[in-house]
Amino acid sequence: MPFFCKIKTKQIINLINKLSNIIFNNFIIEFKMQQREEKQLETSLESIVQRVNDLKASLASMIFKVENEYESLNWPKFLDNYALVSGQLISLSKVLSHEKCPNLRNLTVLPLMLSPERDEQLIQTTEGRISTFSHDLVPDYLRTKLEPLAEQKMIQLEHKAQNLQYDNAQKQIAAYQKVVSHVSDIVSKAREEWEVEASSRAGQQQNSSVADTHLLVAAVGMGKGLKMGPNSNGQPNATSGGMMVPPQGRQGGPPGVGPMPPNAQVMGGMSKAPSAIKTNIKSAVQMHPYGR
Amino acid sequence: MSTLGTAIESLTAAMKCNIIPNQEYLLQGSVLDQYVEVLLHRLRGLCDNVDSGPETFNDHELCYSLRANSANTPMVLPLRVRRALDVNDAPFQLRYVGQQELGDKNRPTVVRSCIDMACSSTIIDFLTELGCRLDFEYIARGYMFRKGRMKVTVSKIFKMNGMATKPGEGVEAISQSYLVELSVQAPSGQDAIAEDMRVFAEQLRPLVQLEKIDYKRLGSVMP
Numbered sequence: 001m002p003f004f005c006k007i008k009t010k011q012i013i014n015l016i017n018k019l020s021n022i023i024f025n026n027f028i029i030e031f032k033m034q035q036r037e038e039k040q041l042e043t044s045l046e047s048i049v050q051r052v053n054d055l056k057a058s059l060a061s062m063i064f065k066v067e068n069e070y071e072s073l074n075w076p077k078f079l080d081n082y083a084l085v086s087g088q089l090i091s092l093s094k095v096l097s098h099e100k101c102p103n104l105r106n107l108t109v110l111p112l113m114l115s116p117e118r119d120e121q122l123i124q125t126t127e128g129r130i131s132t133f134s135h136d137l138v139p140d141y142l143r144t145k146l147e148p149l150a151e152q153k154m155i156q157l158e159h160k161a162q163n164l165q166y167d168n169a170q171k172q173i174a175a176y177q178k179v180v181s182h183v184s185d186i187v188s189k190a191r192e193e194w195e196v197e198a199s200s201r202a203g204q205q206q207n208s209s210v211a212d213t214h215l216l217v218a219a220v221g222m223g224k225g226l227k228m229g230p231n232s233n234g235q236p237n238a239t240s241g242g243m244m245v246p247p248q249g250r251q252g253g254p255p256g257v258g259p260m261p262p263n264a265q266v267m268g269g270m271s272k273a274p275s276a277i278k279t280n281i282k283s284a285v286q287m288h289p290y291g292r
Numbered sequence: 293m294s295t296l297g298t299a300i301e302s303l304t305a306a307m308k309c310n311i312i313p314n315q316e317y318l319l320q321g322s323v324l325d326q327y328v329e330v331l332l333h334r335l336r337g338l339c340d341n342v343d344s345g346p347e348t349f350n351d352h353e354l355c356y357s358l359r360a361n362s363a364n365t366p367m368v369l370p371l372r373v374r375r376a377l378d379v380n381d382a383p384f385q386l387r388y389v390g391q392q393e394l395g396d397k398n399r400p401t402v403v404r405s406c407i408d409m410a411c412s413s414t415i416i417d418f419l420t421e422l423g424c425r426l427d428f429e430y431i432a433r434g435y436m437f438r439k440g441r442m443k444v445t446v447s448k449i450f451k452m453n454g455m456a457t458k459p460g461e462g463v464e465a466i467s468q469s470y471l472v473e474l475s476v477q478a479p480s481g482q483d484a485i486a487e488d489m490r491v492f493a494e495q496l497r498p499l500v501q502l503e504k505i506d507y508k509r510l511g512s513v514m515p
Contacts, residue, residue: 206324207331207499212469213322216449218510219466223355223428226451226466 010110011038037102044101051092058084111138313477316406317486318392319493319502322469328446331472331499332435335444338495339437346435349447350378353432354416356424371424373415377431383410394506399483400490402504406477431463434470441485442492445473472500 062081065073095101116134123131130137145151218224306312323331332346341347351374358369370389376382390405434447448470450463474493476485493502 207327208321208323208501209469210501212324212467213320213471213501213503213505214510215467216322216469216471217320217505218507219430219449220353220432220471221507222510223430224510226428226430 010112040100041102041107044095044098047095048092048101051088051095055085055088055092058088109142109144111142114138310479310481312407313479314405314407315478315480315482316389316404317401317476317478317489318404319401319474319489320505321472321493321496321500321502322467323446323472323500324469327499328470331446331470331496334496334499335435335437335446338492339439339444341438346437348378348433348435349376349445350433351375351431352377352429354429355427356419357427358419358422358424370427371419373419375413384413384415385409386411386415392507394504399486400504401486403486405480408477430466432471439492440488441476441478442489443473443475445475446470447473472496472502474502 058081062085065077065081096104111133114133114135116132118131119133122133130141146154215225219226336346354373356371356373358371360367360369372387372389374385374387386409388405388407392402392404394402429452431450431452432445432447433450434445437444437446449466451466453464474489476489478485493500496502
């Protein structure tokens with residue numbers, strides 16, 4: 001950073017001058033203070049530079065996205081980037097307004113040497129934007145005021161504002177306020193409606209019942225409430241009520257699927273009346289040679 | 293024998309290539325009877341089969357279990373047979389559904405292994421002869437929707453009253469709600485689909501809360 005280097009050289013020269021004074025005048029305390037200030041300046045400059053670099057990087061990536069990924073870029077992503085940039089701006093301004101940060105406005109940037117020749121170091125630090133530290137460029141880059149055009153415009157506007165009649169100004173303010181309050185009315189009204197709708201929807205959210213969900217899922221998944229025969233512990237299932245029919249020997253086929261021709265054939269001359277599953281299950285289990 | 297050999301070979305090859313859809317991603321919920329029309333309307337808008345309208349079904353599901361009573365480790369193999377009551381010549385469906393895995397909070401759906409196959413009506417005899425016992429049965433009537441690979445069913449569950457001579461008679465709805473299920477069957481390892489399901493389920497809120505439901509928390513365990 002040549003500017004900073006130059007600032008430093010200038011200050012060092014200053015310091016040397018002062019040092020001689022100090023030595024002669026025993027103003028050692030002042031020297032110490034100066035040293036501390038310089039240290040502060042250095043650290044705060046470092047952190048400012050770091051934040052500006054962060055900001056630059058995120059701006060560059062945002063521009064890259066807009067230019068190259070415009071097809072897949074969506075609004076939320078863009079807003080994310082924007083939020084990042086504004087967050088970095090806020091942290092930069094916090095650093096600048098920090099009490100330990102020296103007032104940069106009180107410092108001067110003084111170009112000590114201008115040359116029309118290519119400066120490789122300068123090119124490197126500015127990433128190829130500035131190749132020479134020459135007379136026609138320096139005033140633009142080191143200026144601390146607005147651009148001449150913008151400055152002119154500002155002056156014009158300030159003139160206009162000064163020449164404005166008080167009544168006229170009041171009128172314009174009133175009109176402006178009217179418009180703004182109208183818009184804010186519309187927005188707040190819409191918001192109110194929206195909130196009412198949302199709350200009423202939350203109120204009548206009884207489109208489904210958790211108990212029913214659990215009942216249905218348990219029934220379909222585990223047969224809860226659907227089992228017809230007695231439970232394995234021998235007690236009749238509460239839901240199967242009075243369907244118990246005395247066992248009638250072996251019965252093929254699933255109960256409740258009575259009229260299935262193949263089953264009827266298997267059963268042969270047995271009773272066809274669909275009966276308690278218990279018997280069916282038992283018989284199937286007992287007949288099964290691989291059961292145990 | 294050679295055909296059998298090649299069949300098994302091609303099956304193992306298929307398993308190795310991981311092309312068999314043996315994982316089911318599942319979300320479940322319910323909707324009260326009076327709002328089912330609203331839900332159907334919304335599903336009609338969201339799903340693929342818009343033109344043909346929702347597909348209806350009227351299925352009878354029989355849930356069997358095969359128990360191997362080995363001394364210390366009682367093993368229960370659940371098998372489900374499903375048959376259409378409204379289409380006469382439709383094949384029966386045999387389905388194995390494994391233990392469901394809830395996973396952690398980051399996993400949007402329940403995952404369970406699951407194998408489906410078509411079979412003839414003799415499957416019931418076959419299972420009975422094999423020693424399977426019928427645990428329970430029910431009738432599910434409702435509507436089926438498709439959205440890409442996702443399947444949405446909205447069904448009313450009926451209990452069979454045992455004395456009925458014909459299935460479909462003497463049935464009794466077990467609740468005042470329709471069961472809503474969102475599922476996808478996919479080869480294992482395709483977890484990305486679960487995320488799609490979560491997004492889709494989000495679109496049905498607050499009408500239906502499609503969630504991962506833990507069977508174990510529902511209390512009763514299979515006897």
